[in-house]
Amino acid sequence: MQCPYCDFSITTEPVKQNDQKLAHAIAQDLEDSAALIDGREFSSVYFGGGTPSLASAEAIAIILDAVKQNPLSKEMEITFEMNPRDVSANKLSDLSALGINRYSLGVQSYNDPELKGLGRNHDKASGIEATNLLKGMNSTIDLIYGTEYQTATSFQETLEQFIDSQTNHLSLYQLTIEPNTIFYKKELKLPNEDQIEGMERLARQMLESNGYQQYEVSSWSRPGFESRHNLNYWQFGDFLGLGPGAHSKITVGPEITRFRKIKPLNGYIAKQTIADHTIIQGEELDMDLAMNLLRIKDGILPDHLGVELPKSFLKKYQLGVKEGLLLEDKIGATARGYQYLNETIKLFF
Numbered sequence: 001m002q003c004p005y006c007d008f009s010i011t012t013e014p015v016k017q018n019d020q021k022l023a024h025a026i027a028q029d030l031e032d033s034a035a036l037i038d039g040r041e042f043s044s045v046y047f048g049g050g051t052p053s054l055a056s057a058e059a060i061a062i063i064l065d066a067v068k069q070n071p072l073s074k075e076m077e078i079t080f081e082m083n084p085r086d087v088s089a090n091k092l093s094d095l096s097a098l099g100i101n102r103y104s105l106g107v108q109s110y111n112d113p114e115l116k117g118l119g120r121n122h123d124k125a126s127g128i129e130a131t132n133l134l135k136g137m138n139s140t141i142d143l144i145y146g147t148e149y150q151t152a153t154s155f156q157e158t159l160e161q162f163i164d165s166q167t168n169h170l171s172l173y174q175l176t177i178e179p180n181t182i183f184y185k186k187e188l189k190l191p192n193e194d195q196i197e198g199m200e201r202l203a204r205q206m207l208e209s210n211g212y213q214q215y216e217v218s219s220w221s222r223p224g225f226e227s228r229h230n231l232n233y234w235q236f237g238d239f240l241g242l243g244p245g246a247h248s249k250i251t252v253g254p255e256i257t258r259f260r261k262i263k264p265l266n267g268y269i270a271k272q273t274i275a276d277h278t279i280i281q282g283e284e285l286d287m288d289l290a291m292n293l294l295r296i297k298d299g300i301l302p303d304h305l306g307v308e309l310p311k312s313f314l315k316k317y318q319l320g321v322k323e324g325l326l327l328e329d330k331i332g333a334t335a336r337g338y339q340y341l342n343e344t345i346k347l348f349f
């Protein structure tokens, strides 16, 4: 079953018969991407954007074997997204033996009415059990705020549970109502804007006083545990997406391209066709850069970026500096610019 708020490209077809076929298709897709990879080193791998924990360890091994045919960085970050219901000591030991060294747990909340409201197939008890099984491993937890049945108290209890678990990374998302989801059509009783702001203040105060730092709009970590994989997106590095509906951004010579793979599972298994291939340039590139780079909380030095900043971007950037929304010494937003980031990004539209 797909979560009623989720618009990710996922299949809810029974995966058991398909996982090895899909893994072979992904391995084939990777092999066929040699020209795009162009001998570059892989620094991270992320199994996610759905529930890869439904797949067998054999299927994951097929994909990782294909990855290992490429040059790899010595300190590869290999993250695996899991639904709490799929976490068991056996599963973790199988995955760790394959080289997975970071686990991302889709907890969403440690409160039963909220989890029911989110249509989740797990409850508070299984969330805690899964979190405990991950203790001592490098892991990250997903939580959502602004949901039905959530109060300041229930959110505080969820954050306390997270902090008690000593997990070193948190992705904290505000519920967004995406078109084409069940939540879009349903009338939901959600917390109002003041309550949402209260939750954000509470989260900041609790997380900061317990040693977590925000390094991106939705990302918090203990120092040194930032997600290398996600930082690469925001720093405008290249990435190769494999699997049905997977997105890629690849620079070939002077051209920056974004494309995705076709969505239907069986179609992808038969042929890993590219769809929606676009060259990102001009105004579109300025916006794309702003939407990624400005998410990094403390900003970034231009020479740490995966791209040379176009003159048109820098011109718009200077307007933001004048207005006190953007930093002068780095690429990034000031405290005020970050507080109203959506508005700040509009400078580049």
Ligand SMILES: C[S@@+](CC[C@H](N)C(=O)[O-])C[C@H]1O[C@@H](n2cnc3c(N)ncnc32)[C@H](O)[C@@H]1O
Pocket: 005, 006, 007, 008, 048, 049, 050, 051, 052, 081, 082, 083, 084, 105, 106, 107, 108, 142, 143, 144, 173, 174, 175, 176, 177, 178
């Ligand atoms: C593809 S989901 C990962 C699902 C995870 N593997 C699981 O089954 O629990 C990635 C995360 O994005 C967040 N997310 C998805 N849809 C969202 C929405 N509409 N609003 C806010 N957060 C959302 C959730 O926290 C989710 O765990």
